[in-house]
Every structure is written in structure tokens, then in C-alpha cells.
Amino acid sequence: QTKIALVVKSLGNGFFDAANKGAQEAAKELGDVEVIYTGPTTATAEGQIEIINSLIAQNVNAIAISANDPDALVPALKKAMERGITVISWDSGVAPEGRSVHLNPSDTNLIGETIIKLAADYLPDGGDVAILSASSTATNQNAWIEAAKKVLPEKFPKINLVATVYGDDDSVKSTNEAKGLIASYPNLKAIIAPTTVGVVAAAQVVTDDNLIGKINVTGLALPSEFKQFIDNGASQAVALWNPIDLGYSAVQIAYQLATKKAEAKPGATISIGRVGSITLDDTNSAAMAAPFQFDKSNIEEFSKIY
Amino acid sequence: MNDQTPATRHVPDRLDNPLRSALFSWPSLLLVVAVAIFVANSLASPYFLSPWSLSDATFNFTEKALIALAMALLIISGEIDLSVAAIIALASTAMGFALQFGIDTPGLVAIGIGTGLLCGAFNGFLVTRLGLPSIVVTIGTMSLFRGISFIVLGDQAYKGYPESFAFFGQGYVWWVVSFEFVLFLAAAAIYYVVLHRTSFGRRIFVIGNNATAAQFSGVRVERVKFVLFCLTGLMAGIASVLLTSRLGSTRPSIAQGWELEVITMVVLGGVSILGGAGSIVGVVIAAFIMGLVTFGLGLLNVPGIVMSIFIGLLLIVVIALPIVYRMVRK
Amino acid sequence: MTQTLSTLAPLRLLKLREFWLAISIAVMIGAIATRAPSFAAPANLADIFNNTAILMILALGQMVVILTRSIDLSIAANVALSGMVIALCNASMPWIPVPLLILAAPLLGLALGAINGFLVWKLDIPAIVVTLGTLTIYRGTTFLVAGGQWVNAAEMTPDFISITRIQLLGLPLLSWFAVVIAAAFYVVMTRTPIGRSIYAIGVNPTASVYAGIDVGRTKFIAFCISGLVAGLCGYLWVSRYVIASSETAVGYELQVIAACVIGGVSIAGGVGTVGSALLGALFLGVINSALPVIGVSPFWQMAISGAAIILAVVLNARAGRKTGRIILKRAEAVS
Amino acid sequence: MSQPKLTLAGVTKSFPGVRALHEVSLELYPGQVTALIGENGAGKSTLVKVLTGIYQPDAGEIVLDGKPVSLGSAHKAFELGITAIHQETVLFDDLSVAENIYLGHAPKTRLGTIDWTLMRANARRVLADMGAGHIDAETRLRDLSIANKHLVAVARAMSIDAEVVIMDEPTAALSHKEIEDLFVLIELLKEDGKAVLFISHKFDEIYRIADRFAVFRDGEMIGKGLIGETPQNDIIRMMVGRSVDHIFPERAPAIGDTVLKLDGLSHPTEFDDIGFELRRGEILGFYGLVGAGRSEVMQAIFGLTRTSRGAMTLDGAPFAPHSPADAIEAGIVYVPEERGKQGVVVDLPIVQNVSLPSLKKTSRQGFLRMAEEFALTRKYTERLDLRAASLSQNAGTLSGGNQQKVVIAKWLATQPKVIILDEPTKGIDIGSKAAVHAFMAELVAEGLAVIMVSSELPEVMGMSDRIVVMRAGRIDAVLDNKNLTADGLVKRAIGAHEVAA
């Protein structure tokens, strides 16, 4: 039996629960696989390290991790690899020396562009926008924001990014930061929250403060959690990839590597069951599909799935 | 004097049997608990009883336990330091900052420990010189120290520590015996001697029991307390070196919430939170207990937050046990 | 009223301290307004008040416990657990009327507070140890009852979320909760035997025994009070932030204690008033809302509030410093 | 004879390891003062606590007005009309005077809330009734002088319309003037027909105020009777089981050179221009009213209080201690007034208490040597005839007198030059008192210099070679202890002589 640990940033987060669904699906499909779904309660690197230590002791075959910190986890994951455990990262990556493969939910640049585009689409005349991110150490968010900033001047010259703040994926902090943004930038037209926790908090603030129509909240959101804000108009549209597919793919890849059915090297192609296959780039990372956009027309349907 | 007074009577040194009282002491109770948990763990998980597992298990608590040693002394003296976790963050930031200027391993270690010492001295200054309650002061410095890390680092991280620096948090001295663990055992031995075998240790107990009487007896209360705050800062600095080395990087958010875990360790070890009583042996056993419980449950993939229920229950039950026993017997 | 105040609040000094705290909050708001005029607008001030409402209520509960020379570290965990249970009830049984849930929340909190109080009272374990233990137990239980899931906005009924947002005389209901509770605390702490007993056992536990006060029972009641408001805040929190998770209000207990301390509630017990706890909370609330507005980097926030706490403690200690017995002056006054 | 107001029969109360009361019976009569007499630890205060509902007796019966009652709590006791002024001051520093008087039985409004207006009015009335109208009911207790605090304690007892009034060593902390006031009040209570239980170690007071007496020894009632029919010696014999002639020890003072000299020592608020010389082999008595600032001066000499002006010399060399540690090193030690708080560490063994200031001597390079500590402790406690089960016993389990011996032993072990004793016999029974006095005589005979602060006139006059009288933070006079009258000293202490002269 192959034991694959799906380590997430923190337990309880709807996004990761959905990913776990996909992971279990993959396990069933593969047959002889046991998926251990685990993670710390608070999104910290130390919490994940303790978990990695106990996974090493349990002799799991593979660890698929969405990292809270790209660097701090490296020593622990290196130790795991030395003890013969296959390590991949997914969603939020680990520095290359700490994993064999990294699975991006989507292309980083594409996400960066998408989150800006989501705001720009509804701002024909341009205006001030601000970003409300997760924790300041989240690898994936930082990469997306970086990419977004890069495309701004050329593709969206009228959009003016006034601030980036961090809500730490904590509803209270996110709420306060959103309020702070609204208070400090009276001309704010949109809040972009590329995190499922932050986007809900921001939309709630906009709803509470009667700013629907004045400020558009957008970013990455789980349809099931976010439906009401599309319905009430606090948000026009949000995007996300399919977390179920992401979890499914992570387990598939981990399984292929752990059972030596595939090898992690630049250029290699790994098949991932019903999702298709991915090809590794020269940092051994690969990206899945483009983010999918949700708006009034389709949110109803997707909110029933994840 | 009065001639009817009977001849001076002999007052014996002690009436109780030291062996017997040691047998019924807090550390023995803890030891029983520790052994029980050890046995339970080995029954519950087939992976537990392997040398590498046990060695890995020690990493989960040695850094906290190092701080707990000094914290025990501080709490016995009637003070407390809630800023230790923030000191770890600040000391780590200082090391990362120094790293940017190409300072090598010995220098980094010195800076980490030195920063811890300075932070401890700052706490000590506020508490002893300005006469402020330590629990309040250290709630403030807890935000201040970590806040400074955030100011310096923001959303950035320091990484790229030299290879040789990795030894402190990841190195092994002999086979499965890690450097961290050896350091902890050595520190525990030193703290044991300091607290129980020196006049400095005696003064700590006296201060914790009655600081006024201690002062009236010529104990330099403020100075002793200041030294204890410095020691606690120093140990937090050492823990910071170990943790930074183990993580190989610095973020301002490291070691979040450790202060309560350290204090739990100390209290579980039988140190009276009101001051004046406690032992290093108890604290060491308590550290092992907490390490064993978390690692054992980790092997069963129990989420950390559920483990904390066990720790919380353990704390209350172990402390309540002797009290309930006494009540029932009466 | 004013006359009563002068004796009620045992310390004239303390009143002076509250006065200065109020002044410094006003000065702070004024100073910020020079950089961001909209900050001092009534609507924004009302907003800050609303933002601080939960902290104020919790600070009142914590104050009562601190007055008895105890401390309640589990107060935030209590918020999380009560909030989670109420949210789960709402999510799984949407037909239960929301007012009933609002009533149930404080009762749940009360039960949790009573556990703390009972352990402190009957087993005589120091409060800091008891609540350090229950802090982790309550938080872990929050995780367990929800099966590790969060309860999010989509799962809660609209009423559940919107009641605290109903505007009444220009303030949301959440703010009115704080107003009513503050008034209730004022009456209880100054006008009822139990309120006075709480002060008395903090000032001098031995003397309280001689005055016929059951010290253990009074502490028990103090913990029940703090649990009661924590439970209510559990609902308020969930309704305000429309999410219930095991991480709700994590680490918030220290904020609450800091609010008390800034207000001048003495950690040694017996000293502190309703006004002081409220002002302390408001002080923190204003700082937290002001920093983003005046463009201070969010990374400075923590250090600034830490420095504010230390400063407040130093100033409070200065103000409260014993002046000695002043034998010489007294002698002159007599002759 | 009238019926007893209150009767105790077979009351027993034990603490772990101690039988504090054993089958005690006692009657209190209306309109009479009954004095309760016994050595330290005889169980007097325990009895008071049983009568006021703070302790529950293990066995026995309490009968009030012929009906058996149960005193389940302090509240119950004062509802039944039993009130007490306890041995320790048990008041609330941070609450107002009015609330101190009425806490626990405050008047209520119709709504059940506390009626502050009425409470203050009542408090003013009670204070005025007992002649303490100068105390403002609204001030914080912290701001009152110690004597006034004591009056508040009395007012609290009086605020309950009690039939039984108990006073546990009410005079121990008071000086002459306040004691006189208190006695007037007791006379008033008697006239009102209250039953009064009065506890004191001072026989002059007992013979002045009491009608009856009861003697306790080791928790048992040994004897009772009418004071007027029983000579003091008989009572003492009942009390200690032998006779104690408390005569102050005869000494042949051999006064040597000046050891300690103070010159114009001042403190910004507490004392001013203090100057005197202390010589080897001398007992220098300090007399004054409570709150005259004597302890403050002593604490300045001991390095506890910062001074603003003036200088000290020790053996001719300048001496400016910054902490007690400095003073002890220089050879000056201080036996503080508040034994429990400042003297002994109650939860530590006797041996650790005694060796504390001598740790440098008993340890080697900072490492403890228990054998040395025991040897040192044994040497000095045996010399003081300490009564204890073992040297590892916690100091808190000793009786008051024996605790005082531990403190003195601790200081003797440092082999000091000057020993300052602040109220060395306060609250100590007559047997131990004689021992302390004899011991002081021995000390000076060995060439030590002793400063003795005392509010007890007989003690000051019986022991001192010279007497310093302090009043309101200043030295009034330094007198040779020859041909002094008690009256003259009291007048100096209260400042009456200046008016008279």
C-alpha cells in the first residue's frame, strides 16, 4: 500500500477541504493508496514541520504539501527525501531543493493577470484598486502579486494599484485591513483579494458599509462560500481553479513518483488520470489549467460543487 | 536566664525521611505519567519505538524546553516573561540582518544570543527599575519585539544561512543524538545545579516566597530578578539560534504562541505560578511529557489543536490530582 | 450622580487617570484628523466605536476577573467555542429563531466560565493555570465540534448575520450591545453587593473573609460574568466577521488584557472601573483604525501598539505610585 | 448574677498537626469585660475566629441567649450580633471609609442596589458617636493614619448593633493616647450592657478594664474567675505553668566608644534632622507614638529608605548604605516590626531562614553546604532556646514568639556590630518577652550596640540606657534614663510639654 500525505496550510479552510475531496477520489481510483489528510490549525511553518517529522516517522511514501513558507520547510523536507520519501509541493510551493516537483494550480503569470483583469473588466475608466492578500509570507500570493504588478503598466495603464495589505488569512485581520483600505483611499474602486478568506471578508465589509456599486470586490474565491456576494452585487466576478482537480492531481503525481512510474526531471511528462497530463519545466514545476471565472451566470451551478 | 527553664532541648535537623519524601514528590508523580504515556505511545503506534522516531520527537520540544529552564527560575522568583517567543523572532531577525553583511556562523550565534540577552535585560529593566508588574510589561514587549521584526522584515524573509550554521538545529552529535538534545540535557544539568545547589538558587526561592523578607534579609532582590530576566532572554536567544538553524530562514512570524507552551511546560513541571516552589527535574520531565504526547498523537495524525486538548487536560488533571486526593482523604 | 461617582470609584486618582486617558484619545483623534480629516467625521467615529464594541465588552468581562486578583486567559477561546456552537446550530437548524440563539450564546459562555470558576473555587488552582489549560481545551473542542470545518457566510441564515447590523439611532445594534452591557456593568460593579464584593476580595482577600464574603464563590461569579460576556461576544464575533472557525479570536485574550491594563485596571486586583476598561479598549481601537488611515505601514502596527502598552503601564505606575505616609506634612497640618 | 449572654461548651478545633482548641468552655456576661489570657499560640485568636464564623469548630456548642446557634459564616455571626476587632487589621485600603465600615451589610434601596447616600450618612453617624467625627467617611482608607485606621476597624464593629463585642489584642498596634480612647469606648459598651471579650498580653490593661478572666494554655481552658479576686501571679502561673517574675534584667552597663553616629539625617517627607550617637554596649531606646517615624529612621539606617540630607558614620568611617545588603555587610542588622511580612519567610524551613543572610559564610564558591547551614542554625537557635519539632520545619508553623527567635537568630549568626530591634516584643507573651529582654542584656554585655524601638513605656524605661523620644518625624529629646517619669515621656511624645512649658 502506498501512503500519501496531503499536507495543507491549515485545517478547516474550505479550499483545502475541497482539495482533499479530489485527493480521496484519486486514492480510490488508484486502488492501493491511503491518503493522510493533515495540516496545522494555524497556518505556520513550525506547525507543518512537526507534522512532517511525524510523517517521516510513519514511513509514508510521499508527502504532497501546500507550504506556509517556501524556505523554512526546506530542511525538514530535505530530511524526508533523505529517508526515501517522495516530496512534492502543490498550490503554494517550496524552494526547489526541498521538493522534487511543484504543481502550480495555474500559471503564475496568468493568475497575476487574471486578478487584475477581473477588476479592470468592470472599470472601463480605470481608477484606484488595492490588493488584500493572505499572509505576507505566502509564496503563491506573493508570486501572483508580483506578476500582477508586472503586467499593470503595459496592459492596464488606467488601473492604479494604491496599496497591498495583508490579512493573514484571518477574517478579523482581513476585515480590519479592508476597512482601513476603504478609509484611507476614498477613491478606491476595487479590492482584489487573491485569497479565499480575504475575499469573503472584503465583500462583507463592502456589504456592511453600503458600498455595493461603489467598490467592486474581486479575486480568488470558492463559489460555495462566495455565492451570496455575487448575488448581492458586492462582487461582479471572481475566479478560481478547481481545488478538487488540484488535490486529485497532487495525489496522482505523488503516486507516480513514489512508485517510480514517473521521474522528476525537467521536460518529463506525468500523466494525471482524468485531468490529463503535465509537463515539468526546468525548475521541475508544472501548471494546471487557467483559472476559471465565476459570475452571475454560473456561480449557482458551481456553488454546489465546491 | 530563668533558672526554671529546662535544659536546652535538642531540635533534630529533620523528622521526615528524605528518601520517602522524594518518593512522594511532584517529579515522581510526573515520572509515572511520563512512563505511562511512553508505554501508551508504543502500544498505539508501531512507528514510535524506533531510534530515529524518538530522536525526531525531541526536536519538537527541546527549543521550548531550553527556555522553560530559565522561565522556571523566573516564575519561582514570582515573575513571568510572556515575550520569549517574540524575543526568538527578534533575535532571528537580528541574525538575518547581520547575515546581509556577510557575518559568519560564530558571529551570527553571538548576535542571536546577544539580542536575546538585550531583550531580557530590557524586560528586567522595566520590571525591576520601574517597578512594573512583569505580566503586563511582557505583554507589551511581546508586541514590541515582534513588531520590530515586522518593521525590519515586513513581508520578506532572510535566508541563505551558511552551511555551518545548519549544524545547531539539524546536526547530530552522535548517531541519532542531536546537538539540540545534548545542549538541552547539558543546560538542564546546569540549571539544576544553579537552582538547587547554589546560594543564588536559594535566594530565588526566598524571593519567590516573600520578596520583602528577602530584601530585609539582605538579598538584592532587584538584582537577582534582573539576572533572571536576562537569563530568560539569553535562553530565548539560544532557542532562536537553534530554531533559525533548523528552519534555515527567518520570518517575523516564527515561534508564534510559544510563550504559552513554555509556561505550560513550567507549570506542569510543578513550578508554582505564584512563585516560591518548583524543581528543574519536574520541568525536564514535563518537557518530555509534552514532547511525547504531541509526537505520539502526531503519529496517529491527530491534528495539533486536538493534541492541545490533551495538554490542557493533562495540565489541569495533574495539578488537580494531589489536591483532590488530599480533599478525598480528609 | 456626579456626587456618587466621587465615592463610588474608590480612587479620585483613578478618575483623574480616566480623564487623562479620555483626553489623550481625543488628542489622538484630533491629531489624526489633521492628516486625514475624514477620520474625525461622526460616521467614522461611530464606525470605530462599532469596531471596538466586542473588545470593549470582553475588556469589561476580563476586568471583573482581574479585579479579583485572577486572570482569564480562556476568554478568547470561550468566544471561539460559543461562537462556533451557535453558528453550527444556525447552519444546521436554520429554523431556530435568531433571538433564541442570541440568548443561548451567553448561557453557553456562562457554562464555560463556570468551569473555570469552579476549578478556581473548589480546587483552589491558580486562575492563570486553570485558564491556561481551558484555553487549549476550549479551542480544541471548537475544532472537534465543527469536525475541523469552518462555518462560513453562505451557511448562516441572513437574519443571523444581519441583526447586529441593524441601524438604530445612527449606530448599529452591535454598538448598542456594548452600550447596554457597559451600563449593566456600571450598575453591577458600583451598586450591588456582588460588585462591591468583587472589588473587596481584590483589595484584601483576608479582610473579605472577615467581612463575611466568600472569596472562592465571588471569584466563581467573576468567572461566570466573564464567561457570560465571552459567550455573547461569540455570537457577536461570528455575526460580525461572518465566519466561525477554531482560529476565531486566536491570541485575542492578550489584546483584551492589554485594553484593561491601558485603562489602568491593576493586575494586582481591586483597582479599575468600568470607565477605565472601556477607555482602554477604545484607545487600542482608535490606534488600530488610525494606523492604516494615516498611511503607517501595517508592519509598524504591532510595534506601535506594544510601545503604547508599555507607555501606558509606565504612566499608570507613575500616577499610582505610593507617595509614602508623609509624616512631616501631616505634622505641619496639625500644628 | 445575670445570665451569660454567650456560652461555649466543649468547643474543639484542630488544624493539621495542631490542636488549637480542645473542649473549651467559656461564658460572656452582658455589661462585663472578660479578658482572655494565654501564651502565644494558646488558641485565643482561633477562638475569636470560631465565634465570628470564620472557622467552623470540629465539635462543641455555642449558645446565644440560651439558644444554640450555628455560625456558618462571618455574615451569619454578625447577623446574630457578634462582632470583632481582629488581631490583624483587616480592612480595605483602596475602598472608602464608609464602605470599609459597611461592606457586607450596606443599606439597600428598594431596588436592592446599594444606597450610597444612606451608607455615608450612617458611617458619619457611627464615627461621630464614637468620638471619631474627624474622620471623613469619603476618604480612601489608604490615606488615613494607622491610628485612624484602627478607629475605622472599631467603627466597623460598632456599625453592627452587636450584643457581643470581641477585641483581639486591640492595643498591640496603638500607643498610649489611642489606648486611652479605646478604654473610654469599652466603658461605654459596658454601660450599654454589651458583653465584651478582651484579649491582651498586657496585664496592666487587663487589670484596668476587665471584670473577669479566662486563661488558655495549649488550646485548653485552664481557669477562670473574677479579676478582682485573683492576683496577677496566679494568672501567670495558670498561663505558663510556672511563675515568671518579669523584672527587667539587671545590667551593669559598660558603655564603650561611639559605633554609629547620625547627623542631620533627613527624608523629604517622613523625617527631618535626625541626629544621635549609639555607643558600644548600650541599649538606646526609641519612644514615640505609633506613626512618629521611628521605623522609617531605622529603615534608613538599614539602607531601605533613601535619605535626602545628612550623614551617617559607622566606627568613624562614612556610612551610606544603598540596600540592606550593604548595611548587613557593614555590621548593622534590623529586626523588623512586621514579623510575618518582613521577618521570616513562612513557607521555608527554619534552617533556610536562619542561614539566609549568612549564605556567603556557609556556602563555598556559591555552592550550598547544608551541613554548615544546620550547624550555624543549631548554634544560634539553641542559644535562644527555640522550641521547634525540627530545624526543617517551616517557620510559619511556629508560634509568634518562636518566629521572633528565628529572626533574631538569623541576625546573630551574621555577628553584627549594631542590632536594631523594632517593637521586639509586640504581641509576644510574657514568658517569651522575658527571654527576649534577657537576651538583649546578654547582647550588650558582649559589646554589641542595640537600638530598641518600642511603644511600650515599661519596656523602654526598663531596658534603655538612654531614650530618644520622637514626635512627628523629628527628635524631641535624647534623655538619660535616670529619674524619668512615664508621664513626662508621654507628654513629650504627644507634644504636650511644649504647650505646658
Ligand SMILES: Nc1ncnc2c1ncn2[C@@H]1O[C@H](COP(=O)(O)OP(=O)(O)OP(=O)(O)O)[C@@H](O)[C@H]1O
Ligand atoms: N489556619 C491555621 N492553620 C494551621 N494552624 C493554625 C492556623 N491558625 C492558627 N493555627 C495554630 O493554632 C494555634 C493557636 O493559634 P492562635 O492564633 O489562636 O494563638 P493566639 O493565642 O491567638 O496567639 P497570639 O497571642 O500569638 O496571638 C497555634 O499553634 C497556631 O500555629
Ligand SMILES: Nc1ncnc2c1ncn2[C@@H]1O[C@H](COP(=O)(O)OP(=O)(O)OP(=O)(O)O)[C@@H](O)[C@H]1O
Ligand atoms: N497611615 C498608615 N497606614 C498604614 N500603616 C501605617 C500608617 N502609619 C503607620 N503605619 C504602620 O505603623 C507602623 C509604625 O509606623 P512608623 O514606623 O512610621 O512609626 P513608628 O514611630 O516607628 O511606630 P512603631 O512604634 O509602631 O514602630 C509601621 O508598620 C507602619 O507601616
Ligand SMILES: [Mg+2]
Ligand atoms: Mg492571636
Ligand SMILES: [Mg+2]
Ligand atoms: Mg514602626
